[in-house]
Amino acid sequence: MSEFMNGEWGWDTPIENDSEFQLLPEGDYNFRVVKFERGRHSGSDKLPPCNKAILTIELWNGSAKSTIEHNLFLHSKCEGLLCEFFTAIGQRRHGERLVPRWNEVIGAMGTCKVSVREWTSSRDGRTMQSNDIKRFYEKGHAIESLSNTAPAAQPQAGYKAGSF
Numbered sequence: 433m434s435e436f437m438n439g440e441w442g443w444d445t446p447i448e449n450d451s452e453f454q455l456l457p458e459g460d461y462n463f464r465v466v467k468f469e470r471g472r473h474s475g476s477d478k479l480p481p482c483n484k485a486i487l488t489i490e491l492w493n494g495s496a497k498s499t500i501e502h503n504l505f506l507h508s509k510c511e512g513l514l515c516e517f518f519t520a521i522g523q524r525r526h527g528e529r530l531v532p533r534w535n536e537v538i539g540a541m542g543t544c545k546v547s548v549r550e551w552t553s554s555r556d557g558r559t560m561q562s563n564d565i566k567r568f569y570e571k572g573h574a575i576e577s578l579s580n581t582a583p584a585a586q587p588q589a590g591y592k593a594g595s596f
Contacts, residue, residue: 454498456563458548461491463565464541465521466499468534473505482507485534489565491546500563520544520568543569 467488475481483506490499504514518524518532520542545566553560 454496455548455561456491456493456496456498456546459493459546460569461493461496461544461546462541463492463544464490465537465539466490468537470534471503473503473507479505479507479509485537487537491544491563498563500565502565516568519570522571526570542571543573545569 465487469486471484471486473479473482473484485504485506487502487504488499489502491497504510504517506514514532515524515530518530519526521537521540522542523533523536523540524530547564547566549562549564551560551562552558
């Protein structure tokens, strides 16, 4: 099935993986960046078109674990948020100038504050909920009750050493 993991599927492609979405309660969580993609923000009322980093972030706190997508917008209006993220993962010290090392983002870890956001579905008008990262804490920021041990990394689907 690994040949069907990424990209467009055919009409007869087998399916099996249920959604793993889990809404986390608001609070402080450890995080690890598990995926990074370069993207483009098309513009909105609050922010003009600009580049964006699309991060897939694994969150955990004890037994609570979830994965969310988080965007970092590369725009002067969002410089503080960019600085906060790179300080959280240890690439930058508070007040320091930095050229981000994007190739070092995958696997980076830190702590953050997670909130629950309510929104209305444009498809059917239902009220929905999702998690958002409200802020990133400075590297080394101790948070009581958080296990600093990351969950075991899951093997990437679709790759087997020695097979082509």
